[in-house]
Amino acid sequence: MEAYHTVGKRIPKKDAIDKVTGKAQYINGLKLPGMLHAKILYSKHPHAKIVNIDTSKAEKLYGVRAVLTGETIPTMKFGFYKDNTPLKSGKVRSYRDEVAAVAAIDPEIAKEAVDLIKVEYEELPGIFNPQEAMEEGAPLIHEEHKSNVLKLPWKLDIGDIDEGRKASGYIVKNRFSTTWVTHCCMGLSGAIADFDYQDNLTMYSITQIPSLAQKDFNDALQAMGLKGKARVIQTTIGGAFGSKLDTYAYEYIVMLLARKTRKPVKIVFSRDEEFFATSTRQPAIIDIEQGCTREGKLTFRNIAMILDNGAYTSWGATTPSVMMMPISSLYRVPHVNYQARCVYTNNMYSQAMRGYGNPQATFAVESQIDMLAEEAGIDPMEFRLMNATMPGDTTGQGLRLVTCGLKKCIEQVGEELSWKSRQKVEGRGVGMASLIHVGGGARVYKSDGCGTIMKLDDFGQVNVYTGASEIGQGSETVIAQVVAEELGVKVEDVNVINNDTAVCPWDVGVHASRTTFVAGNSALGAARKIKLQMLQLAGDALEANPDDLVAANGHISVKGSPEKQIPIAKLLRNAHHRADGTVLMADFFYDPSNEMLNKEFKGNLSMAYTFGNHGVEVEVDKETGKVEILRYVSAHDVGRALNPMLLEGQIYGGAMMGIGYALTEQLVLQEGEVQNPTFRDYTMLTAKDVVPMKSFVVETEDAYGPFGAKGIGEPGCVPSAPAIANAIYDAVGVRITDLPITPEKVLAALKQKEESK
Amino acid sequence: MKEMITCRLNGEEVRVEVEPHWSLLQLLRDELDLLGTKEGCGVGECGACTVIMNGETVNACILPVLEAEGKDITTIEGLSDGEGRLDPLQQAFVEHGAVQCGFCTPGMILSAKALIDSNPRPSEEDIKIAIAGNLCRCTGYVQIIEAIKSVWERER
Numbered sequence: 001m002e003a004y005h006t007v008g009k010r011i012p013k014k015d016a017i018d019k020v021t022g023k024a025q026y027i028n029g030l031k032l033p034g035m036l037h038a039k040i041l042y043s044k045h046p047h048a049k050i051v052n053i054d055t056s057k058a059e060k061l062y063g064v065r066a067v068l069t070g071e072t073i074p075t076m077k078f079g080f081y082k083d084n085t086p087l088k089s090g091k092v093r094s095y096r097d098e099v100a101a102v103a104a105i106d107p108e109i110a111k112e113a114v115d116l117i118k119v120e121y122e123e124l125p126g127i128f129n130p131q132e133a134m135e136e137g138a139p140l141i142h143e144e145h146k147s148n149v150l151k152l153p154w155k156l157d158i159g160d161i162d163e164g165r166k167a168s169g170y171i172v173k174n175r176f177s178t179t180w181v182t183h184c185c186m187g188l189s190g191a192i193a194d195f196d197y198q199d200n201l202t203m204y205s206i207t208q209i210p211s212l213a214q215k216d217f218n219d220a221l222q223a224m225g226l227k228g229k230a231r232v233i234q235t236t237i238g239g240a241f242g243s244k245l246d247t248y249a250y251e252y253i254v255m256l257l258a259r260k261t262r263k264p265v266k267i268v269f270s271r272d273e274e275f276f277a278t279s280t281r282q283p284a285i286i287d288i289e290q291g292c293t294r295e296g297k298l299t300f301r302n303i304a305m306i307l308d309n310g311a312y313t314s315w316g317a318t319t320p321s322v323m324m325m326p327i328s329s330l331y332r333v334p335h336v337n338y339q340a341r342c343v344y345t346n347n348m349y350s351q352a353m354r355g356y357g358n359p360q361a362t363f364a365v366e367s368q369i370d371m372l373a374e375e376a377g378i379d380p381m382e383f384r385l386m387n388a389t390m391p392g393d394t395t396g397q398g399l400r401l402v403t404c405g406l407k408k409c410i411e412q413v414g415e416e417l418s419w420k421s422r423q424k425v426e427g428r429g430v431g432m433a434s435l436i437h438v439g440g441g442a443r444v445y446k447s448d449g450c451g452t453i454m455k456l457d458d459f460g461q462v463n464v465y466t467g468a469s470e471i472g473q474g475s476e477t478v479i480a481q482v483v484a485e486e487l488g489v490k491v492e493d494v495n496v497i498n499n500d501t502a503v504c505p506w507d508v509g510v511h512a513s514r515t516t517f518v519a520g521n522s523a524l525g526a527a528r529k530i531k532l533q534m535l536q537l538a539g540d541a542l543e544a545n546p547d548d549l550v551a552a553n554g555h556i557s558v559k560g561s562p563e564k565q566i567p568i569a570k571l572l573r574n575a576h577h578r579a580d581g582t583v584l585m586a587d588f589f590y591d592p593s594n595e596m597l598n599k600e601f602k603g604n605l606s607m608a609y610t611f612g613n614h615g616v617e618v619e620v621d622k623e624t625g626k627v628e629i630l631r632y633v634s635a636h637d638v639g640r641a642l643n644p645m646l647l648e649g650q651i652y653g654g655a656m657m658g659i660g661y662a663l664t665e666q667l668v669l670q671e672g673e674v675q676n677p678t679f680r681d682y683t684m685l686t687a688k689d690v691v692p693m694k695s696f697v698v699e700t701e702d703a704y705g706p707f708g709a710k711g712i713g714e715p716g717c718v719p720s721a722p723a724i725a726n727a728i729y730d731a732v733g734v735r736i737t738d739l740p741i742t743p744e745k746v747l748a749a750l751k752q753k754e755e756s757k
Numbered sequence: 758m759k760e761m762i763t764c765r766l767n768g769e770e771v772r773v774e775v776e777p778h779w780s781l782l783q784l785l786r787d788e789l790d791l792l793g794t795k796e797g798c799g800v801g802e803c804g805a806c807t808v809i810m811n812g813e814t815v816n817a818c819i820l821p822v823l824e825a826e827g828k829d830i831t832t833i834e835g836l837s838d839g840e841g842r843l844d845p846l847q848q849a850f851v852e853h854g855a856v857q858c859g860f861c862t863p864g865m866i867l868s869a870k871a872l873i874d875s876n877p878r879p880s881e882e883d884i885k886i887a888i889a890g891n892l893c894r895c896t897g898y899v900q901i902i903e904a905i906k907s908v909w910e911r912e913r
Contacts (some may be wrong), residue, residue: 012851019859020866022793022833029792184894185859186797187804238795238860240893271798471856472895571881645854649896653857656897679802680894687898688889 001556005552006491007707008479010645014477014496015470024236027190027206032264033105035192036065038254039110040267041100041117042277042670043092046128046141046672048121049402057116058102062111065118066260069100073256076223078216078247078667081150081313084349084427085426086252093141093311095673096277096348098249103257103265116670117356118248126422128672130308130343131285137692141311141344150309154320154340156601158328158396164300164335168291170375175287176364178739180280180308180667181660183353184684186549187238189278190268191251193258199228201289202256205585208244209509212445215248215502220255234499240471241657242352243278246314247510250277257296275677280667281350282316282342286364287746296378297475298387302337303327303364309342309350316528317342318444324395324601325716326361328397329609331369332434336396355714356512359435359721363739366433366722368488375445380726381414383630384613398595398602403700403710405637406434406611412635412696413615425620431726432615433719435439439639440608440702441592441708450519451505451746452526454483456534456574456584460554460569462487462494464526467507468519470498471488473713474646475515479523481642482706486527487534488551489568505587513711515607518590520706525588532582537575546710559618592625592704608702608710612636614655614719618727625747627663629691629730639702639710654716660685662721665741764825767835775822782806782817785832786823793833793863797892804891807864808832814871816890833863836870845908846870853904857895865891869905876907 018024020557027407046407070089078084088097098116104110119705127141133148138221141148201221207213212233219228237244250267258265269277309317320340329337373383389395390588391404410432414420417430441448453465464483470476480494498504507519538556539546548559557565575582595603618630633653641647664683667674676682701708721739729735734749759774766789775784785791785808794817801819808817809831823903836844843851844864856862865888872879872887879887884905885898893901 012853013854013856016851017847017861018845019790019856019862020843020850021837022791022835022863023790024859026795026860028796029786186795186803186890186892186894187857187858188797237858239858241894271800271803476856495778645900648855649900652897652899653895654897656899678800679798682890684894685887686889686892687902690885690898690902693897693899697825 004381005487006484007642009607009643011477011481011491013474013646014480015653021515023686026187026238027204027235028188028268030204030235032192033193035105035266036105037107037110037262038101038103038257038265039107039114040098040253040266041114043095043097043099045092045121045123046095047124047126048092048140048337049124050089051120052120053100055100058113061109061113063105064113065105066100066103066257067100067113067265067266068256074224074254074399076220076252078252079313080315080317084249084312085727086249091604094346095346096596098253101253101257103261112628113545114453114641125550126346126672128345128347130139130306130345133232133343133345141346147400148344150317150342150344151340152317156324156328156336156338156397159335160736161300161302161335161337164291168299169294170372171289171291172368172371172375173289174368174737175285176367176737177286178284178360178363180283180669181665182280182667183241185239185241185243188269188271189250190266191252191254192264192266193423194264195258199226201228201230201455202231203232203251203636205232205234207234208233208240208469208511210234210469211467211506212509213247216434217255220252224259232501233601234469235426237471240510241354242356242511247254251627260495261273273676275667276348276596276684278480279314279316279349281353282319282350282360284360284441286360286437288368292372292376296376296383296386298331298333301337302334305340307340307342308350309344311344312349312350314349314350315661319352321597321601323357323361324397325438325605326358326436328466329395329399330365330434332389333396338474348674349671352511355718359717361431362435362718363721367721367725367737370726372592373733381410381419381432381755384410398604400604402426402704403608403637403639403702404611405698405700408698409611409613409637410434410634412698413613413633416633417615417617427582427731428617428619429727429729429731430615430617431723432613433726434613435611435717435718435720437610438512438606439517439610440606440704441514441518442606443593443594443596444512445508447508448518448594449589450507450522451587451589452583453477453505453587454530456530456572456694458490458569458573460493460567460572462489462525463497464494465497465504466519466523468498468515469510472512473650474643475519478516478642479519482520482523483527485707486524487531489554493554513610513713513715516709517705519710520709522588522590524706525590526586529586534571537571538566543572543575570676574615607704608639609711610636610638610712610715612715612719615722616723616725620728620733620746621733622732622750625743625750627741627746629659632691632693634695634710635698636713636715637698637700640699640704640708641697642707642709644697646695648695650712651716652693654714654719655693656685658717658720659724661717661739662724663740760823762823762826764827765829767831779822779857780818781820781825784822785817791832791834795860795863797860804868804880805861805864807867810869810872812871812874831867833867836866839880842859846873849904850906853900853907855896855901855904861893865893865901873908881906893907
């Protein structure tokens with residue numbers, strides 16, 4: 001293996017010092033001169049006609065500068081399906097619906113004004129269950145769509161299911177379901193909109209898709225009849241996990257208020273708004289059937305899924321396109337059929353959340369793999385190994401697995417859990433589940449690209465302007481490492497500028513675990529270009545052939561005669577401080593050569609795929625139904641760990657989120673209304689819930705990844721729930737098919753099992 | 758009606774007029790521009806606003822500001838020595854990957870600081886209890902616990 005000076009090292013996150021000292025500024029802390037504060041009035045009903053809105057009292061309140069309603073704003077549609085508006089007119093479709101908004105001189109006055117707005121509603125019958133929403137004659141959420149089923153043709157057909165059935169010795173068929181969970185970013189949502197007098201908008205934002213948000217905001221400016229353009233500047237972002245992958249009503253609201261008042265307008269959510277007025281992961285009802293031969297080879301997988309879209313449509317409605325990946329390609333499956341329907345309801349609308357549908361799909365697939373293995377009388381780990389995909393495989397969907405360390409991951413987890421030699425202890429059990437995820441970009445948009453601009457200054461510092469955003473995951477550090485490695489400089493000498501669309505090039509966004517791979521390759525491309533220029537200049541200075549030069553330790557030197565060298569800083573000053581001087585700049589746009597899925601949803605979605613396996617040992621208290629995790633082990637094939645410390649952070653953080661998904665987290669909705677909009681009642685895991693964790697890295701050195709790396713942002717949370725469900729079954733013989741696996745459900749299942757004896 | 762309060766803040770005496778209905782967090786963030794202390798929930802559930810008052814951690818978002826009268830308060834701004842040297846805990850958080858989005862970090866560090874000041878050799882269990890009121894969505898807490906443990910292990 002080549003010796004790298006920064007790649008593979010446990011390098012601290014570049015922005016960590018600003019964060020540990022409190023210097024880092026989030027949207028909450030940002031103030032602009034003359035700034036006003038916005039508040040939103042939400043609907044009082046899940047489904048109702050808006051008969052009248054009386055804003056007169058609010059308008060008269062001291063300190064109020066503007067009051068807007070759906071009737072007083074220009075027509076403006078947003079969202080993946082263009083079915084959402086900043087403020088609703090005519091009717092409301094969920095409790096989250098934004099009905100009116102106020103800008104005032106301070107947040108308290110804005111709140112008071114919102115409370116003074118009187119809205120007269122005429123209630124309509126609501127529909128909260130997607131299956132009921134699909135029935136003939138169900139109340140329509142969006143009348144113009146004529147059906148509550150979205151016209152999104154999620155259907156994948158590989159081989160022939162009937163052939164698969166015929167070849168099967170064993171078949172199992174079950175229904176699994178998952179509920180609403182939410183991102184729980186510690187940083188609150190917010191934005192500041194500010195116009196200049198040419199109607200150009202500066203949006204201070206926490207988006208994870210600056211370029212696409214800029215486009216959305218430009219569209220909105222056009223809808224407002226303005227000629228100006230939008231610039232997006234991101235503050236430090238207090239977590240995202242997919243929650244900032246769309247643009248939202250509150251952003252358009254501050255934009256409208258700022259234009260109306262000609263003042264900067266800020267909004268910051270309260271924590272309860274964060275729970276009821278942001279979007280969740282899709283609840284799913286999953287009917288799944290899988291078969292295998294007498295020997296245990298998978299024969300087919302047949303899945304029909306219903307996803308609760310809620311009242312409006314985000315990019316989350318495209319999660320079935322990602323679910324197709326585990327459904328078709330987690331293990332070798334010759335015949336696959338998958339169909340998903342996204343259904344409007346009067347619930348809060350759902351969206352992307354870490355894994356982009358993969359956690360739901362993998363919960364069903366991997367829980368049922370254990371059931372099928374049991375049916376076939378084969379050890380679940382053996383069953384997985386027997387069906388594992390291998391490097392070089394092209395799966396039925398057309399995914400090309402260049403590197404694939406799945407088998408190694410399964411074996412590593414098995415070994416750590418002493419799987420084969422384990423002794424049965426009463427009430428204890430082990431379980432495992434695997435994962436596949438995109439690790440080399442994902443072409444869900446027409447471009448999967450990321451641009452980089454690079455500029456060297458006279459002090460030998462490298463400024464990297466990247467389209468890739470930093471949401472806590474460490475992209476700014478990994479990009480700096482890649483550049484530092486290529487240019488032979490220190491990571492400290494690489495400045496990553498990543499938060500302003502006015503200077504940073506285009507990028508499709510932080511999603512699909514793509515940033516290390518795509519932004520990393522983009523940065524690497526720019527670094528290679530700038531290195532060529534650097535070596536050319538150094539060749540002139542050192543009177544040497546550029547091919548004989550190496551860049552290391554901030555110097556360019558002649559191979560074999562290290563005394564012949566020049567510091568990069570000096571090289572740059574030489575270039576700048578002369579009449580026929582030059583600047584060292586380079587740009588690079590990397591758009592992976594992955595494929596957009598075709599009409600049949602086939603194609604090589606990503607340049608690389610990340611694999612993993614999670615294993616867990618649990619103890620189940622039969623008296624209380626409580627599940628205790630005794631050990632949690634994971635192994636991931638990440639291609640190469642560019643920074644093992646940050647990588648572990650993604651895995652631990654993902655796994656804890658996955659454990660929460662499995663055992664405790666749920667947003668409880670009653671007729672569309674969130675019943676537990678607080679941390680206390682949502683029960684996200686705390687430090688006291690930390691379980692003994694071990695994470696292994698399997699390095700397969702992917703041919704296309706930057707220094708061999710594949711993405712790892714999302715995988716950590718994908719297989720936790722099925723691994724835990726499988727362990728519970730191993731421990732006490734009950735199979736929980738509905739998340740989260742609460743003590744009540746375990747107890748009920750134990751009771752049922754006892755009674756049916 | 759504003760009232761004058763006097764307290765020690767990050768080692769310096771502070772005299773400031775406050776509205777009696779303010780929380781300590783409002784004084785810190787809105788009046789004194791000490792933005793290192795974060796507001797994550799406003800109801801004392803997330804711990805992002807944790808500061809140390811007379812050696813004990815408090816949620817500044819629910820502490821009535823008048824309670825600060827005469828108290829000795831440390832915020833995250835008071836932890837590094839002002840000359841760029843970080844507190845060993847801050848350094849450990851940096852070096853152990855205990856920071857991702859960073860929103861919970863100041864509160865988390867102050868909870869750890871109060872623990873170590875009163876119990877220089879905490880067990881893993883002590884650490885978990887001390888930071889149980891500080892929620893973090895990014896890290897899964899593992900590297901945070903390692904960072905805190907490392908501070909006294911390094912001294913050993």
